[in-house]
Amino acid sequence: MQAAAVPARDNTDANGQDVILVVGHGSREDSGNREIREFTDAWRARRPGWRIELCFIEFAPPELNAALLAAARGARRVLVVPLILNAAGHVKMEIPEAVEGARAACPQTEILLAPHLSACDPVLAVLRRKLRGAMGTLDMPDPTTTGVVLLGRGSSDRGANGEMAKMARWLLEEGDHELVDLAFTGITWPRLEKVVQRQVLLGMRQIVVLPYYLYTGTLMQRIHRQVEHLRGQYPQVRFACTGHFGFEPEIFALMDARVEDLRAGVPDSRLPCDGCSYREIAHDLGHGHSHAHTHDHGQTHGQEDAHEHGHAHAHDHAHAHAHHGHDHPKAGEPA
Known part of the structure; x- marks a missing residue:
């Protein structure tokens, strides 16, 4: 008779739920951060069976890297869903770097990264x-x-x-x-x-x-x-x-779709540049931003995203590998 298997260490909550980690940009103006928290509360109310957590890239707690590590240590699977419209430096560089760090620190946890909301x-x-x-x-x-x-x-x-x-x-x-x-x-x-x-x-x-x-x-x-x-x-x-539009029903539906696509393994639910070798090269050259935003960038644009000036190079390269749902120009071709 085959010996009973020793039960593996349970690193998830009592219900075995995925942790859905919403990633907001964060604002110097706390009213914006409050609205993102209110959105997250409203999404929880719409999806009471989901375990939804929130973090920010900058300007507000909880901070992305710490929140992602905490989620990865307390779940079998973490679904990272950026609540961000456009894929600039944060989406292409910092969020994937945080995911890679959490994967290395918590190899027992599956961490999946959804694309940003995008033009759709x-x-x-x-x-x-x-x-x-x-x-x-x-x-x-x-x-x-x-x-x-x-x-x-x-x-x-x-x-x-x-x-x-x-x-x-x-x-x-x-x-x-x-x-x-x-x-x-x-x-x-x-x-x-x-x-x-x-x-x-x-x-x-x-x-x-x-x-x-x-x-x-x-x-x-x-x-x-x-x-x-x-x-x-x-x-x-x-x-x-007009005003901003974060609480429109279409935004909730897009966030729902991102989660369902990750769970279903839809091919294009993978962030186009998750695992991008160019980002690894950029990090080696000192252009990465996996650290917390407590540093001084030495340049003031008067914008919440002023530090994006360091990402102009981020995707001017030609990719030899395929990116799901994201077409990059070949070398010498116009973008």
Whole structure:
């Protein structure tokens, strides 16, 4: 008779649940961090059978690396789900590095990493609804004389800026507006003021500013101040500015889908650059950011993501290996 197997050490909770770790960016303005906590609480209420935890990349506790290690030590499987719109330095470098560190420290735990929310049809649906609502507040809701400015957080990563450019193009193709332009709050160009100037010169009598932000924070506050300034600068133009959109049903549905895809082993649920050899090279060269954000970057952009200036190189290389659901240009080809 075969001897009974010695039971393995149980490193999960009593219910054997996965730990779902939401990763938020974090803000210097605590109101933004509170909203992410409120989102997490609301998601828990929608999914009472799931064990959902929260951490932040910077500016707020609990910090990513510590929270991920704690989750990995207390579960058989951890599902890391970034609550982030665009894949810039944080998503491509810091989150995967934290995952690799936790895997090395806790080899008994399976740690899976979901992609960021990305430019996709559910986010487009949110933007279109926000745009319709803004148009309803205008005196003359005529799309042919109303310009649209999709305004987001700038990045030194061209892929992140490209995702926003795709959303601006989709808004143009899915609607009747003759002008849908892209602007950034920092790091890269064009800025809001320059885009508004161009639209006014082209005859737009009304302009809708669509912030591409999930939650409030210092940048959202700055956007509303900028729009107020533009109202005074262009009294002949009617402006409408929408709010951020982190609590829309599509965002909850996207987070649900990320979890279900990881559990089902859907191929493209793997982060495109999880395990990317170039990131390992970058880390060896001293460009990694797996450490906590207590250091001084020595450069001030006045942005919450100011330190992304170090990631401009991150994906200008040609990949010899396949990335699921993420196409990189070949060497010598345009991005």
